[in-house]
Amino acid sequence: MLLEMKGVAVNYGNINAIRDISISVPEGKIVTIIGGNGAGKTTTLRAMSGMVAPTRGEITFEGQRIDGLPASKVVAHGIAHVPEGRRIFPDMTVEENLRTGAFLRRDKDAIRSDLEDVYDRFPRLRERRRQTAKTMSGGEQQMLAIGRALMSRPRLLLMDEPSMGLAPVIVEEIARIVEEINAQGLSVVLVEQNAELALELADHAYVLETGNLALEGPADELHDNEHVRAAYLGI
Structure with a gap:
């Protein structure tokens, strides 16, 4: 198993954000976490990426404990996080933003190659490489956030609400990108309101x-689950 959470809880002060959560992420698969607002989805991702420390439980990545490690160490292990709201650097250019994703790397030739790969995947970013990020559309900023995460060469990509606030045609494009990067072997944990x-x-x-x-269960089975259909699919 690539990543495993076992009995993880996270508290914010006296508030229990998540309680005894156990999640497994097989290599090469897409795992999704769904639920209503305040369900604990974002906190779960933040625990996986080292942005918050679990109150109890353990998280392993490729068999090694990573719970309690700072986020930079988790990135070094091979986990990249595309946060809710994109969180790009608005006054930096597109290319400067992308290069921040490789901040732990020293392989300059490979970084240049990966930058070209990101531009090939997202042609609009190539067109706007010298443009400041804050002048881009929401969909372009989401592509930038994904591209920045890919620059760390992750084994696991955590995506928090990538379709939020985007037009349907852009949502379809983001979905296609998720499928493509997964088909190339990258595992994905997807938190999504949709x-x-x-x-x-x-x-x-x-x-x-x-x-x-x-x-929990296979995604196609949960899609047909009566509770899921009523509570989350509007059926």
């Missing part, structure tokens, strides 16, 4: 409700 999209893309799914794991 449950229909998430369950279409994913191999396996987890449903969080008020910080607890309510359901």
